[in-house]
Amino acid sequence: MKTEHQIDDFIRREKQTEPNPFLSSRVMANIEKLQKPEVKKNPVWQVAAVSASVAAVVFLGISIGNSYVDSTSPETVMNINDSQMENLGYYNLENYE
Amino acid sequence: MSDEQLIHEIISGNTSAFKMLVEKYQLRVFRTVLGFVHSKEDAEDITQDIFMKAYQSLVFFKGESEFTTWLYRITANMSINFVNRNRKNRFLQSLEDIFYKPSGEKTPLEQLEESERDQRIRKAIDSLPEKQRTAFVLSKYEELPQKTIASVMNISEGAVEQLLQRAKNNLQKKLSTHP
Numbered sequence: 325m326k327t328e329h330q331i332d333d334f335i336r337r338e339k340q341t342e343p344n345p346f347l348s349s350r351v352m353a354n355i356e357k358l359q360k361p362e363v364k365k366n367p368v369w370q371v372a373a374v375s376a377s378v379a380a381v382v383f384l385g386i387s388i389g390n391s392y393v394d395s396t397s398p399e400t401v402m403n404i405n406d407s408q409m410e411n412l413g414y415y416n417l418e419n420y421e
Numbered sequence: 422m423s424d425e426q427l428i429h430e431i432i433s434g435n436t437s438a439f440k441m442l443v444e445k446y447q448l449r450v451f452r453t454v455l456g457f458v459h460s461k462e463d464a465e466d467i468t469q470d471i472f473m474k475a476y477q478s479l480v481f482f483k484g485e486s487e488f489t490t491w492l493y494r495i496t497a498n499m500s501i502n503f504v505n506r507n508r509k510n511r512f513l514q515s516l517e518d519i520f521y522k523p524s525g526e527k528t529p530l531e532q533l534e535e536s537e538r539d540q541r542i543r544k545a546i547d548s549l550p551e552k553q554r555t556a557f558v559l560s561k562y563e564e565l566p567q568k569t570i571a572s573v574m575n576i577s578e579g580a581v582e583q584l585l586q587r588a589k590n591n592l593q594k595k596l597s598t599h600p
Binding site: 327328330331332334335337338339341343344347348350351352354355356358359 | 436439440443444447448451452455456459461464465468469472473476477538539542543546561562589592593596597
């Protein structure tokens with residue numbers, strides 16, 4: 325009899341536990357989530373194509389950059405040399421005497 | 422609005438009718454689940470899963486039985502599945518219960534005694550065979566009549582009576598060995 329009373333008392337106390345008042349809102353939120361159309365992910369081939377294009381552009385840029393050869397001749401270099409452009413010796417006519 | 426009308430509304434696509442259904446039955450479902458798992462957090466999670474399952478399966482509900490019977494059947498099945506899946510974790514839960522026990526104006530000794538007694542009762546209920554436990558929880562936590570329990574468990578009323586009697590005897594036996 326005592327045991328039965330203890331069990332009933334335990335059940336009575338456990339039954340007093342109240343659920344979260346927002347339980348129904350939680351359920352409804354999950355249902356709404358379930359109904360929402362899933363955001364379509366890009367197919368793998370699209371992702372791969374974009375990655376490959378970016379890689380190709382970078383590679384092309386580096387290749388073009390490396391293929392550049394400096395074609396300036398020493399004469400040109402002289403022309404852009406200030407001292408050549410303003411050759412004071414020319415005015416002094418030292419070399420033409 | 423009756424259950425039939427609500428179900429009809431839900432199947433027609435009115436989700437707010439389902440909210441009404443959840444609000445109507447959430448306490449009953451929660452209490453039943455609590456009888457199986459004895460943890461508020463777990464009971465809330467399972468209650469949520471039960472209503473999700475009910476929502477998804479509502480189109481298959483043919484109305485051959487009462488909606489409550491159908492819902493209690495889902496509740497009992499999902500609770501038992503959860504208990505079987507989490508049998509190992511129950512030990513940690515029991516340890517938590519030893520150290521946490523909210524109680525009114527009792528002395529620490531009384532609180533400890535009550536906590537130990539509760540744990541013994543919980544263990545005894547948990548150790549009942551599946552069918553006895555289901556019948557016991559539906560009878561004690563939900564105070565369902567034997568006829569309804571029989572419908573939920575898909576057995577005869579006589580079988581329910583037997584299960585309840587056996588459950589009672591088993592609990593007496595398990596708990597009488599302790600003071």
